Amino acid sequence: MTSRLPLPSARSIFRADEQVIQSHPTLENSTSPLFGNTVCWDINGVVHRPPNLQAASYRVLFRGLSSEWNLLARELGMIWFNPRHPAVLAHGLHLPPGPLSPTTVSQRVGYLRALAAYGVTEQLPASLTDWSDDDFKNYIAHRRELGVDSSAAGHVHVIKALTRFRQALACGGRARDPWPDLSSGAVVNQPVVADLKTPAVAPETWFPLVRAAWTYINQFGPDILRAIDLWHQVRDQARPVKTEEADRLLNAWLADPNSRVPVRRTAADGWEINWSLLTWMIGAVPEKLNFFTTTNKAGRARRVAAERLLNVGRRRESLIDNLADVTRPDGGRGPWHQRLQPREIWVECLALRNACYIFVAALSMMRDCEIREITKGSVVEHYGSPAVKSTKRKLDPDLPTKHWWIIAPVAEAIDTASRMSLHAELAFAAVAPRFHGEGFTSQTAITRFINHVNRYRNVTGLSKIPLQKVTPHMFRRTMAMLTRDFPGSEIAVGMQLKHVATRALANRSTQGYMDHVPSWARHLDSAITERRFERLKDLFHADGRGEIIGYGPGAERMREAFAAVREKAEALRVTGQARRGDIRVEHDLLRRTRLSIRFGKLNHCTMNDDDPVGAKCLEDAAVPAGHKGPLIDRCQPARCTNSVIGPEHLPIWQAERSSLLQLLDTNKLAPNHRAHIVSQLRDVSLVVRRVNP
Numbered sequence: 001m002t003s004r005l006p007l008p009s010a011r012s013i014f015r016a017d018e019q020v021i022q023s024h025p026t027l028e029n030s031t032s033p034l035f036g037n038t039v040c041w042d043i044n045g046v047v048h049r050p051p052n053l054q055a056a057s058y059r060v061l062f063r064g065l066s067s068e069w070n071l072l073a074r075e076l077g078m079i080w081f082n083p084r085h086p087a088v089l090a091h092g093l094h095l096p097p098g099p100l101s102p103t104t105v106s107q108r109v110g111y112l113r114a115l116a117a118y119g120v121t122e123q124l125p126a127s128l129t130d131w132s133d134d135d136f137k138n139y140i141a142h143r144r145e146l147g148v149d150s151s152a153a154g155h156v157h158v159i160k161a162l163t164r165f166r167q168a169l170a171c172g173g174r175a176r177d178p179w180p181d182l183s184s185g186a187v188v189n190q191p192v193v194a195d196l197k198t199p200a201v202a203p204e205t206w207f208p209l210v211r212a213a214w215t216y217i218n219q220f221g222p223d224i225l226r227a228i229d230l231w232h233q234v235r236d237q238a239r240p241v242k243t244e245e246a247d248r249l250l251n252a253w254l255a256d257p258n259s260r261v262p263v264r265r266t267a268a269d270g271w272e273i274n275w276s277l278l279t280w281m282i283g284a285v286p287e288k289l290n291f292f293t294t295t296n297k298a299g300r301a302r303r304v305a306a307e308r309l310l311n312v313g314r315r316r317e318s319l320i321d322n323l324a325d326v327t328r329p330d331g332g333r334g335p336w337h338q339r340l341q342p343r344e345i346w347v348e349c350l351a352l353r354n355a356c357y358i359f360v361a362a363l364s365m366m367r368d369c370e371i372r373e374i375t376k377g378s379v380v381e382h383y384g385s386p387a388v389k390s391t392k393r394k395l396d397p398d399l400p401t402k403h404w405w406i407i408a409p410v411a412e413a414i415d416t417a418s419r420m421s422l423h424a425e426l427a428f429a430a431v432a433p434r435f436h437g438e439g440f441t442s443q444t445a446i447t448r449f450i451n452h453v454n455r456y457r458n459v460t461g462l463s464k465i466p467l468q469k470v471t472p473h474m475f476r477r478t479m480a481m482l483t484r485d486f487p488g489s490e491i492a493v494g495m496q497l498k499h500v501a502t503r504a505l506a507n508r509s510t511q512g513y514m515d516h517v518p519s520w521a522r523h524l525d526s527a528i529t530e531r532r533f534e535r536l537k538d539l540f541h542a543d544g545r546g547e548i549i550g551y552g553p554g555a556e557r558m559r560e561a562f563a564a565v566r567e568k569a570e571a572l573r574v575t576g577q578a579r580r581g582d583i584r585v586e587h588d589l590l591r592r593t594r595l596s597i598r599f600g601k602l603n604h605c606t607m608n609d610d611d612p613v614g615a616k617c618l619e620d621a622a623v624p625a626g627h628k629g630p631l632i633d634r635c636q637p638a639r640c641t642n643s644v645i646g647p648e649h650l651p652i653w654q655a656e657r658s659s660l661l662q663l664l665d666t667n668k669l670a671p672n673h674r675a676h677i678v679s680q681l682r683d684v685s686l687v688v689r690r691v692n693p
Contacts, residue, residue, distance in 0.1 A: 012071060012170045013087040014078050021046050023082045023099040035078055038062055038070055043102040051372035051426060052442050052472075058102045060109050068127060068171060069116045073109050075169055076161060080105045091167040111158045115139060128162060129171055133178040144188060156184040200478040201470055203520050208463040209470070210362050212453045215462060216355035217413050219324050220336055224352050225419060227320045227345050234319075238285050243298075246284045246291050253282040254305055260316040261309045264339060271315060273306055277341055319345065326461035336460045346432045347452075349420055353431045354449035356417035357442065361475040364388075364410050368442050368472035374427045376418040379411045386411040442472045481520065533591060535599055540565070540590055551690040553614075554606040554644040558595065565589045597644075598630070602652060603637040604644040605630050614641035638686035645687055657684045 016036030024047045026032065033041040041060040043049075049058050060077055062070050079088055083095035100108075118124075118139050124131055136159050143152040159178065166173025179187045201209070241249065253259050262278055263271040279286035292306070293299035309315070319342070323335035340348065360371050370390065378389045382403040389403050406414075414427055423429030423439070430439025450465045457464055539549045543562045549555060569585045598605040607615045609628045617634035630642075637643040645653070660681040664674065 012075055013091060013168055014075065014085075018078075020078060020081055022085065023097075035074060038074070041077065047102065049102075050369040051429070052368045053103065054441070057106060060102070060106045061113075062109070065113060065116055066126065069112070071170055072128070073112050076112065076158075076165065077105050077109055079165055079168060080108065088168050093165060093168055107154065108158050111155045114143075115155070115158070118142065127171065129174060131174075133176075136178045140187065152188045153184045153190050156187045160184060198471075198473050198477045200481050200520065201474050202466070202468055205466045205468045205470065206362075206478060208453075208465045209358065209450065212462045212465060213355040213359040213362070213413075213449070214409065215460075216352050217359060217409075217416055219326075220348070220460075221352055221355075221416050223320065223323050223336070223340070224345065224348050225416070227318070227340050228349060228420070230319055231342055231345055234280050238280050238283050240285045241283075243291070246279075246282070247302075249282045249284060250291075250302060250305070254309065259309070260314045261306055262319070262341060263310065263315045263317060264341070265317070271310060273303075273310060274341060275303075277319075278306060317341075328461045329458055334459075338459055349431045351449060351452045353417055353420055353428070353440075354445040354452075356413040357428055357445050358449055358475075359413045360406075360410050360417075361442075361472055362479065364404070364406050365476050365479045366404065367476065370404075371472075372426070372428055372442065374414060375425045376421065376427050378427070379406075379414050388414065446470050446472070532597065532599065536590065536595065536597060537587060540586070548647055550604065550644040550646045552643050552645055553641040554604070555646075557606060558597070558644065561593055561595050562590075565593060600632075600635075601649075603635070603649055604646060605635070605640075605642050606644060607642040616640040636683070638683040645690060650688075653684055653687045657681065657688055660684060 012035075014035045016034065018035045019032040020035055020037075020041050021032040021043065026046055027048065030046045032046050033043070039062060041062075043058040043060070044055050047058075049055070062073050065073060078085070079093070079095070080100040082088065083093075083099060084097050088095070115128075119126075119128075119131070119135075122135075122138075124135055140152055140156055140159075143155050156179070162169070162173045163175070163177040166175070184190075259281075262274040262281065264274055266272050275292040276286045279291050284291060291299065292303050294303070317338060318335070318340035320340065323337055323340065325333055326336045327333055337344065337348065357371065360366065360374075361368065364371070366388075374388055374390060380387055380389050380403070382389075382405065385405050386408055387403040387405045389401060418427040420431040421427055421429045422431060422433070428440075432439075447470075450467070450470070453460070453462050453465055454467075539558065540562050543549050543559055544566070549558065565586055568589055572585060596606060596608050598607075607630050612618055612630075615630060616636040616639050617631040621631055621634060623631070635643075637645065660677055663669070663677050664681070669677070
C-alpha cells in the first residue's frame with residue numbers, strides 16, 4: 001500500500017451539460033439526465049422500462065461517494081451507456097457498440113460504491129490509483145465470502161474496467177490489471193457456461209398450481225368478471241341524493257319482489273346486513289348519505305324495513321347468483337365462493353389476474369418481461385394458430401414485431417387478464433381501482449396466489465399447493481425440461497424460445513433449460529406410457545371393428561395378441577368373473593399383456609426388449625452399455641420382422657416410390673448415384689408389396 005501528495009483534480013472528457021442517454025432509443029418528449037448530475041441519474045421515462053422491473057432499478061445513484069469516486073462512477077456509467085461516444089473513441093477506446101441497460105449500469109455503479117466502502121473500512125488510500133494488486137484481490141476474496149461467485153465476478157469486471165478504460169478516466173485508472181491473464185469469471189472459478197441454477201418446479205407443486213390457475217380462469221373467471229360488471233353498473237347508476245329522494249328509492253326497491261338484502265354471516269352463524277352495499281343497490285352513494293344510521297328514529301325505521309325482508313328469507317350473500325358449483329374436500333357440493341361482495345370481488349379479481357399470469361408463464365415458455373409487456377388485443381391468428389403479437393426487445397436493438405405461438409387456453413388467460421386490466425395498454429397490470437399503472441410484481445403474484453388457494457381451498461375445492469418457492473423463471477425452466485421428454489420437443493422449443501437462427505438443441509443455454517430433473521422422471525415415464533397405451537387401445541378397437549391396423553409380421557403378432565385378449569375376456573365373462581358389456585375387462589387384459597410397441601412416422605416397432613429376435617437394427621451393431629430397445633437410426637422397415645406399416649404410413653411410402661422412379665428416369669445420373677437409388681427403391685418396393693402382394 002502506497003501514499004502520495006494530493007494532485008490537482010483532473011478534467012473529465014465529458015461535459016457537465018452533456019446528456020447521459022445518447023445511444024439508447026428514447027421515449028417521446030423525454031429529458032435525459034446530465035453528466036453533471038452528481039446525486040442520481042433517473043432513467044425512468046427516458047428509455048423504455050419493462051413492466052416487470054421496478055423504477056428503482058432505473059436509477060443510478062452516486063450518493064455517499066467522495067468527489068473523486070463520484071466523478072469516476074459517472075465516467076464509467078457514461079462509457080457503459082455510450083461505448084461509441086466521440087470522446088471515448090478519440091482516446092483510443094474501441095468498444096462494442098451495444099450500450100448496457102440502465103439496470104446493469106446501476107448495478108455496476110453499486111459495485112463501485114461497495115469497493116469505496118471497503119476502502120474506507122480497511123483504511124486504504126483515498127485514490128484507487130494508489131491501491132495495490134493485493135488490495136483488490138483481498139476485496140474479491142472478501143466478496144466471495146459474502147455471496148456467490150457470480151456476484152463476485154461482477155465486482156471483478158468493474159475492477160478490470162479501471163484498467164480497460166484508463167485512457168478515458170480523469171483519475172487515470174490503473175496501469176495494470178490485477179488479473180491480466182484471466183477473465184472475470186475465471187478469477188472466481190466461474191465456468192464460461194455456468195451450470196443452470198434455476199430449479200424446475202417440483203411436480204407435486206406444478207400440477208396443483210397449474211390446475212388451480214386454470215380452474216380460476218375457466219370456471220371461476222366468468223363469475224368474477226360478471227360480478228365486476230354488475231358492481232360497475234351499480235356504482236354507475238348510483239348518485240348523491242338527499243334524504244327525501246333516498247327514502248323514495250328505498251321504498252321502490254323494497255316494493256320490487258326481486259329485491260334481496262345483501263348479508264354477511266356472523267360468528268354466531270347468523271346474518272348481518274351490509275348496509276353500505278344496500279345503499280349502493282337502492283341507487284344512492286353511501287359516502288354522501290348516512291341513510292341507515294341508528295342515531296335517529298328515521299334511520300332505525302329504515303333498518304327495520306330491510307330486516308323484514310331478511311326475516312322472510314329474501315337475502316343474498318353474493319352480488320350475483322348462480323356461482324359455479326364445486327366439490328369440496330369434505331365431499332359436499334356448493335358454490336365456489338361464500339360471499340362475493342365488493343370487497344371480496346377485488347380480492348378474487350387479484351387472484352384471477354395472478355392465475356392468468358401463472359398460467360401464461362407456465363405454459364407459454366415466455367420470459368417474465370415478455371409476458372408483462374403483452375398488450376391488449378395482441379392475441380391474433382397467425383398461420384391458422386393463436387399467437388401473441390409483441391415486440392422482441394432482448395438482444396435486438398431493431399425492436400421487431402414478432403408472433404409467438406400459444407395454445408388456446410393461454411389465449412383465453414391473456415384475454416381474461418386484458419378484460420380486468422386498468423392499464424391503457426398492458427394486459428397484465430393493476431385490476432383494483434386503488435392501485436394504478438403496472439400495479440404488481442410477478443414474484444408477489446405467484447406467492448399470493450398460492451397462499452390464496454391454500455387459504456380458501458375448503459370452499460373452492462382446489463387441491464392444496466405445497467409451499468415451495470416458485471419464481472417466474474422456474475416456469476420456463478420446467479416447461480423446457482418437459483418438452484425435451486415428449487414427442488416433437490425440438491419443434492416446440494424452437495418456436496417457444498424463439499431461437500430462429502440456430503436449432504434449439506444446439507444452444508448451450510437451451511440445453512441447460514432442458515436438462516433432466518430426477519423428481520419428474522416418474523411422472524414423465526407414466527405420461528409417456530399412458531399415451532402409448534391410448535394409441536394401443538385405438539388399434540385394439542380398430543382391429544375389433546375389422547379394420548386393417550397394419551401390414552407385416554409385426555402387425556400379425558399384434559392381431560394375434562388382440563385376439564387372445566378378446567378370447568380371455570370372453571372366458572372371464574362366461575365364468576361370471578367379469579360383467580358383460582364392460583369394455584374395461586379388455587383394457588385391463590390389454591394392459592397386462594405388456595405388448596411392446598413404439599409408434600413412429602414411417603412405421604411402428606414391436607420389438608420386445610427382453611427378446612429382440614429378428615431386430616435388424618441390432619444386427620452387427622455396437623450397442624451402447626445399458627441401452628435397451630431398438631436403435632432407431634438403424635431402423636430397416638422393409639426387412640425387419642418387428643416392423644408394422646400402418647395405413648397412415650402408406651401414402652408416405654407410395655410417394656417415396658414415385659419420387660425414386662422419377663429420378664431413375666433421369667438420363668444424367670452418375671452410375672453410383674443410380675445404384676444407390678435402385679437400392680433404395682428395392683427397400684421401398686418391399687414395403688409397398690406388403691400391402692399389395
